[in-house]
Amino acid sequence: MYKILIADDEQKIREVLREYAEFEGHRVVEAVDGMQAVELAKQEEFDIIILDVMMPRLDGFSACKEIRKLKQTPVLMLSARGEEYDKLFGFEIGADDYVVKPFSPKEVLARINAIIKRNKQVDAPADIVCFEGLEINFTSRDVKIDGVKANLTPKEYDLLFYLVRNKNIALSRNKLLEEVWGYDFFGDDRTIDTHIKMLRNNLGPYRKYIVTLRGMGYKFEAD
Amino acid sequence: MYKILIADDEQKIREVLREYAEFEGHRVVEAVDGMQAVELAKQEEFDIIILDVMMPRLDGFSACKEIRKLKQTPVLMLSARGEEYDKLFGFEIGADDYVVKPFSPKEVLARINAIIKRNKQVDAPADIVCFEGLEINFTSRDVKIDGVKANLTPKEYDLLFYLVRNKNIALSRNKLLEEVWGYDFFGDDRTIDTHIKMLRNNLGPYRKYIVTLRGMGYKFEAD
DNA sequence: TACATTTATGATAATCTTGTGACAAGCATT
DNA sequence: AATGCTTGTCACAAGATTATCATAAATGTA
Numbered sequence: 001m002y003k004i005l006i007a008d009d010e011q012k013i014r015e016v017l018r019e020y021a022e023f024e025g026h027r028v029v030e031a032v033d034g035m036q037a038v039e040l041a042k043q044e045e046f047d048i049i050i051l052d053v054m055m056p057r058l059d060g061f062s063a064c065k066e067i068r069k070l071k072q073t074p075v076l077m078l079s080a081r082g083e084e085y086d087k088l089f090g091f092e093i094g095a096d097d098y099v100v101k102p103f104s105p106k107e108v109l110a111r112i113n114a115i116i117k118r119n120k121q122v123d124a125p126a127d128i129v130c131f132e133g134l135e136i137n138f139t140s141r142d143v144k145i146d147g148v149k150a151n152l153t154p155k156e157y158d159l160l161f162y163l164v165r166n167k168n169i170a171l172s173r174n175k176l177l178e179e180v181w182g183y184d185f186f187g188d189d190r191t192i193d194t195h196i197k198m199l200r201n202n203l204g205p206y207r208k209y210i211v212t213l214r215g216m217g218y219k220f221e222a223d
Numbered sequence: 224m225y226k227i228l229i230a231d232d233e234q235k236i237r238e239v240l241r242e243y244a245e246f247e248g249h250r251v252v253e254a255v256d257g258m259q260a261v262e263l264a265k266q267e268e269f270d271i272i273i274l275d276v277m278m279p280r281l282d283g284f285s286a287c288k289e290i291r292k293l294k295q296t297p298v299l300m301l302s303a304r305g306e307e308y309d310k311l312f313g314f315e316i317g318a319d320d321y322v323v324k325p326f327s328p329k330e331v332l333a334r335i336n337a338i339i340k341r342n343k344q345v346d347a348p349a350d351i352v353c354f355e356g357l358e359i360n361f362t363s364r365d366v367k368i369d370g371v372k373a374n375l376t377p378k379e380y381d382l383l384f385y386l387v388r389n390k391n392i393a394l395s396r397n398k399l400l401e402e403v404w405g406y407d408f409f410g411d412d413r414t415i416d417t418h419i420k421m422l423r424n425n426l427g428p429y430r431k432y433i434v435t436l437r438g439m440g441y442k443f444e445a446d
Numbered sequence: 447t448a449c450a451t452t453t454a455t456g457a458t459a460a461t462c463t464t465g466t467g468a469c470a471a472g473c474a475t476t
Numbered sequence: 477a478a479t480g481c482t483t484g485t486c487a488c489a490a491g492a493t494t495a496t497c498a499t500a501a502a503t504g505t506a
Contacts, residue, residue, distance in 0.1 A: 096337075097320075114319075153482055168349065170364035190464085191484055197465065213364055214463070214492075215377030221363070376493055377463095413453085414495055420454060437452065437503065 002026045002047035002116055007037035007063065008078065009055050013101075017050065020105040021112070034058025034066075041067045045140075047116050050108075051095075053079035064095055069158075072138070074115045078103070129164060131222045134206040136164055145204050155180075156199050159192075163210065163220035172217040192218075225249045225339055226268070230260035230286065231275035231301065236324075240273065243328040244335070257281025257289075264290045270339050273331075274318075276302035287318055297338045301326070352387060354445045357429040359387055368427050378403075379422050382415075386433065386443035395440040415441075 004026050008014050018028045029044070031037040035057045041049055049067065051060035058066070064075050074096040096115050099108055129136045133146035141157060143150040152160065162180050163171070173189045181187070196218060200207035211221045227249050231237050241251045252267070254260040258280045264272055272290060274283035281289070287298050297319040319338050322331055349362035356369035364380060366373040375383065385403050386394070396412045404410070419441060423430035434444045 155483070168363045170362065187484060188486085190486085193464065194466085194484075197467095200465095212464070216364060216380075219363060378494070410495060411497090413497090416453060417455080417495075420456095423454095435453070 002112070003029070003045070004112065005029050005031060005037060005040055005044075005046045005049045007031035007034065007050065007055065007060070008052035009033060010052070013052070013078070016105050017108060020109050024109060032056075034060060034063035037063050038066045041071060041073060045071075046073050048074045048076060048112055050076045050078060050112075053077060071141075076108070076111060076115060078108075131206065131209060134203065134209070136160070145202075145206065150202050152199070152202055155195055156202060159195050160199055160203075163218065167220040167222055170213055170216055170219050174217075176217060225270035225335070226252070227335065228252050228254060228260060228263055228267075228269045228272045230254035230257065230273065230278065230283070232256060232278050233275070236275070236301070239328050240331060243332050247332060257283060257286035260286050261289045264296065265293060268294075269296050271297045271299060271335055273299045273301060273335075276300055299331070299334060299338060301331075354429065354432060357426065357432070359383070368425075368429065373425050375422070375425055378418055379425060382418055383422055383426075386441065390443040390445055393436055393439055393442050397440075399440060 002021075004021055006014050006017050006021075006028055007030075008017075009032055014030050018030065021028050029040060029046070031040055032055075034051070034055045037049065037051060037055075038058065040046075051063055053060040055063070060077055060079070064077070067073065067075065076097045076099060077095045078099055078101055097111050099111060128138070133144075135144040135147075137143070138161060143152055143157070143160065158180050159176070162176070173192050176192055177185055177187075177189070181191075196210060200210055203210070209220055209222050211219045213219055225244075227244055229237050229240050229244075229251055230253075231240075232255055237253050237255075241253065244251050252263060252269070254263055255278075257274070257278045260272065260274060260278075261281065263269075274286050276283040278286070283300055283302070287300070290296065290298065299320045299322065300318045301322055301324060303324050320334050322334060349360055351358065351360045351362070353359070356367075358367040358370075360366070361384060366375055366380070366383065381403050382399070385399070396415050399415055400408055400410075400412070404414075419433060419435075423433055426433070432443055432445050434442045436442055
């Protein structure tokens with residue numbers, strides 16, 4: 001049983017996909033636009049998210065980007081035939097697959113199953129990382145210090161996750177700004193220092209893993 | 224650059240895919256039937272294998288199964304439109320994606336890139352150079368002397384890194400100033416001497432690699 | 447060997463960087 | 477509107493780094 005989020009403004013499409021998905025025993029949640037999809041994706045854990053490209057309020061691409069900031073839930077995009085440029089863009093944006101309308105529901109379900117299977121397999125072993133008593137769970141997005149859940153802010157999670165994903169790699173402030181804050185952030189370099197400070201405070205004894213590289217940036221150092 | 228195996232009995236299809244793939248800088252190997260594809264897949268390592276479903280001697284599904292017994296190389300299947308049953312079967316058999324003929328080569332390439340990127344999630348090896356007990360890690364930005372971490376200042380790192388990257392090349396003070404200090408540095412030549420001194424002190428027994436070129440500059444000399 | 451050059455070294459003051467606390471703006475919730 | 481939480485910016489002190497200079501040592505040459 002998979003939990004599936006279907007976001008499309010056309011009720012008919014939602015209905016037909018829901019029918020097929022429920023026939024296979026999956027649970028379906030519906031969203032009528034991109035905004036709602038992002039909201040739901042934030043709140044709950046889905047096995048896959050299906051996004052229509054053309055939606056009111058927030059389009060599928062933007063919704064996908066937004067969701068990818070927080071979760072690695074697989075995304076399948078739906079769009080009208082012939083938008084080849086969009087198709088390519090869809091892959092670059094981090095979508096896992098792409099289906100063209102009008103589609104066969106069977107095909108969509110087959111792709112859903114394939115994507116989820118792939119994701120479950122690939123991500124399962126690398127899900128949680130530990131460094132002594134510091135436990136980082138990328139999927140559920142939490143961090144435990146000696147078994148106790150740390151209360152990190154979103155930025156702190158993002159920063160820690162990026163550092164850990166790139167452990168033992170020297171990361172300049174610019175690189176961090178670009179990767180964690182986004183290429184469109186035009187703020188101060190030193191903002192990072194403050195967030196590093198707060199992150200260190202929250203990591204307690206494991207603050208030692210975050211190493212300052214003077215004149216350069218920071219690094220998460222561990223084997 | 225990816226290494227791609229294309230298996231299809233139609234020469235035209237192989238040609239058009241090869242053309243697009245090579246345009247993107249990939250290397251292509253062709254097979255005209257399933258048997259040949261399996262043979263090649265056994266012998267060489269590919270980043271992705273593209274299999275047509277309908278092929279003489281051994282069909283794409285059987286070839287995929289055969290290949291999957293030995294390797295986890297991602298597989299993309301090609302097949303004539305409307306073979307929906309085949310499509311489902313294709314995913315279950317372990318194919319990573321499925322494209323229906325007639326396809327757009329661009330779409331196929333986009334899918335190829337997406338699949339490979341997904342599978343290539345292994346992190347690149349660190350950039351490390353050793354000279355006897357002197358270990359220089361460019362990626363994590365640290366230097367070890369007989370296994371013990373050296374504590375270099377930023378300038379010392381930069382200077383050492385530049386020297387090592389240009390080992391066995393005579394580097395004038397001007398060149399060093401320009402490359403390590405920057406074109407906008409208007410200080411004294413002799414500043415370098417001081418930094419070379421400190422660097423040598425920090426390198427312990429391996430100070431010998433930094434050679435003075437009288438009347439010229441310095442050089443990192445090693446094989 | 448003696449001399450002229452060039453490089454190595456030690457000391458030091460000026461300069462840069464970072465860690466930190468304070469604070470205000472932004473945002474969602476109440 | 478009030479509250480609480482998160483974020484980005486700033487200023488300042490502590491400390492590390494750097495450039496410079498004077499002097500010693502080394503090198504090459506006549």
